[in-house]
């Protein structure tokens with residue numbers, strides 16, 4: 001228990017040795033369903049998702065102002081504004097180099113939920129066909145007890161991740177950038193990755209589980225074939241992608257894998273997520289931590305930590321793309 005064994009494989013893996021001893025409270029609540037999924041949180045039910053007004057419209061939280069680790073690679077780009085790197089919604093490709101080890105690679109980042117979903121309960125409750133079954137278009141996501149929403153977290157992390165990937169030459173597309181009133185629906189999120197012919201897609205989330213449940217996990221697509229869902233071609237590459245992301249996440253954050261899902265591996269396989277079932281390109285979800293646990297929440301709301309998380313995820317993606 002002191003040391004969780006992070007499964008070895010495909011280069012990026014490592015043994016995780018008890019960095020923070022608090023991770024051992026033998027989790028057993030797996031399967032409660034309180035995960036990234038669209039079904040995770042009671043949509044529209046005003047759960048903690050609508051607490052105070054802690055989120056400044058879904059972008060930079062209070063602590064994200066520092067551009068940590070932003071050593072710029074754009075040596076000779078005269079930037080029009082004095083501070084290009086702190087903008088919460090930088091232009092997707094404006095100041096980034098189109099060279100680098102990931103040149104020619106397409107990455108789709110899917111920031112889970114949408115800060116404004118909560119204002120559109122009817123629209124996001126619409127049922128969509130995900131091949132295996134029908135489920136809600138989207139959900140509100142969770143929030144910390146203090147009211148920092150998962151949707152805001154996901155977007156902030158997406159911006160950080162986009163920057164890191166673009167600096168390496170990748171072409172990056174977000175499924176949403178707080179630029180639409182709600183959604184997109186989970187089927188459209190999958191379609192965006194497919195139509196971009198993405199080399200890798202990562203859906204960013206944070207969980208809303210019980211206090212005491214801690215740590216991250218990566219969700220991999222299970223093998224499904226029903227209706228428009230056929231994951232047979234993506235199960236294997238998605239696992240490799242997910243393992244590399246998990247490895248990078250451990251390495252950069254020093255955090256242990258989830259103590260309540262995945263048996264210490266940091267990996268979970270699911271067949272109920274429309275965003276995975278409908279994907280035709282390698283795709284995983286990551287639950288970066290549990291917003292309802294005070295210790296995890298302290299990290300999730302910290303901009304420096306989020307930068308480490310983004311770096312870990314970016315290194316996992318880069319390893320997958322270069323591998």
Ligand SMILES: [Zn+2]
Nearest residue numbers: 036112141205
């Ligand atoms: Zn989520």
